[in-house]
Amino acid sequence: MDIIDYLNIIKKNIILIVSVIIIVTGITLILTWGTPPTYQSSSAIEITRSPLQTQSNVEYFQYDNFYNTQVATTFANNVIGLIGAPSIVAETYQGAGYEIPPSNLRDLGKTFTAKKKTDLSSVVDVSYSSKDKAKAEAMIKTLSSIIKEKIESNNAKDTSAKFTVSVTDPIIISNPKMYTLNAIVAGIFGLFISIGYALILNSIKKSK
CATH class of the missing domain: 3.30.70 (Alpha-Beta Plaits)
Known part of the structure; x- marks a missing residue:
């Protein structure tokens, strides 16, 4: 697949990707908030x-x-x-x-x-x-x-x-809690996870 194919897959699964990013980031922020301060x-x-x-x-x-x-x-x-x-x-x-x-x-x-x-x-x-x-x-x-x-x-x-x-x-x-840093890291992690999941779904659909 070329870059156009990847972009099309992302476009088709944009709701999934955004949802995963929001969920992962939200969970991370909740865990950060609930963690006792150091x-x-x-x-x-x-x-x-x-x-x-x-x-x-x-x-x-x-x-x-x-x-x-x-x-x-x-x-x-x-x-x-x-x-x-x-x-x-x-x-x-x-x-x-x-x-x-x-x-x-x-x-x-x-x-x-x-x-x-x-x-x-x-x-x-x-x-x-x-x-x-x-x-x-x-x-x-x-x-x-x-x-x-x-x-x-x-x-x-x-x-x-x-x-x-x-x-x-x-x-x-x-020590201050790293809300911003944790949110950025979680967002990036969620992005990679969601894109990877979207690619796997696309491969499964093609194989059928």
């Missing part, structure tokens, strides 16, 4: 290193504590590693009062998203998503507390560490 919680963890000696107590220039800033920046990378550790994630679930979901270790380590805005930053932004608003808040708060406790515990064991952790209060937002 809540995303986020908090910032800032790492600073207190100087072991002040400028007045040493004969060399400390370059405005440049070394301490560099160490804190590097240590922030360790914090990102901790946040992605399955053991820390499991401890967070338990501390927040939730069961650890059935998952492999790799997926468990992806529970939280942690990153620095720049490589030279000592601030780690951590986020978590859930359909339960209370859970989204509890998980991010518990994780921040655990990270802070781990670092402070290390400070007590190693006198040369002296890292200070500052944690911001979590913010929680509801």
